[in-house]
Amino acid sequence: MTNSYPADARLRVFATAASWIEGAAVRQLEQTLQRRGVVAVAAMPDLHPGHKGPVGCAVLADGVVHPDIVGTDIGCGMTLWRLDGLVRRLRIDKAVRALERLGDTDGLDLSEAAAAGVSADIASRHADALGTVGGGNHFVELQTVERIIDAPSCAETGLEVGALLLLVHSGSRALGPEVLARHPHAHGEGLRLDEGGAAYLVDHDAAVAFARLNRAVLAKRAAALLGLDGTPWLDVPHNHVTTDGVEVLHRKGAAQADLGLVPVPGSRGAMTYLVRPDPDAPGALRSIAHGAGRKRDRASMQGKSDQRDRPNPVGNRVICADAKLAREEAPEAYKNIARVVADLETHGLARTVALLKPVVTFKTGRA
16 A cells, blocks of 8 residues: 655545555556656546556546557446336345346347447447446446435435436447557557547547447346336446547546536445536546445455355345356455545545445356
8 A cells, every 4th residue: 555656746646545555556657647648647546556557547648549548448337227116115036036137138129229329330240249247347236225415416316215226337348459459559659639549539439339338238128127117317437538629538447527426336245326526626637436446456366265155245136157256356355435435525526425235236147
């Protein structure tokens, strides 16, 4: 753990001394500051080391896009849907049996692709991926409103204690790696907008649209399996690029903060915090933390016992037929989400609106 950050005015780290920030993540921040065109970096309290750079940050560059900052899972984000049921009327065992079938993707309707901004070519080539969760920390989770913190905001949105919600975390699946491979770039040099960067962004935007559609298909299918009517509510990406003229804003594991309310989940054994960000918070680059962030890497979790036999801290039922994935995604592999959100509030980046409790979490139905 460290709180010794680079002495560079271009960097803001929104974490308190109580946060767990690995030295490897700080070194990756230093390397990010050396990339061509980088103007500013905002690091969030869920910051942790990633494959090509730190996860949990926003990076602003001038006239240069860095595809490897976003990486392969282009468009990854969170979708929150409202359901028409209440938790007190829910039969948990029945809900578990229903969501166990979520991995079955036969017969998906692709007619929504065009309306979602996804080309017929991409939809047909990646039809098998639509409605799939993927690995890693992706999930579909049935949740309930456990506690209201900001009563006026909840009244404004009609949110009430006991209401059921669906939170979906997934991305562009195989399309993201395809896009990254199509645009060769030198690590650290990136692509100037007038020298290949604009072409990358066209393909990037197509992957973002596909990821959004994938989450919608997952949520719609999960609601149908549960026998409940579902309504899309929030969709917040945290792995993408936005541009304003020559300003290029990369987010790598950092939720976009100018879209309204944002769900910030913990591990699959912790609450999700529904927060209201301040998109104008100085130095934060219109971004906030996207979740708890990893405290332990995946390799270090492999020596643990089979996590599927252990009760979850908040009592939710987890569907994960893959023992290796269950170990990697155990709650103790993640930071304390309450601490992460407290850091956001301390720095004025967001305030909590409500706490959402997991009820049933789907990871994978396949071993």
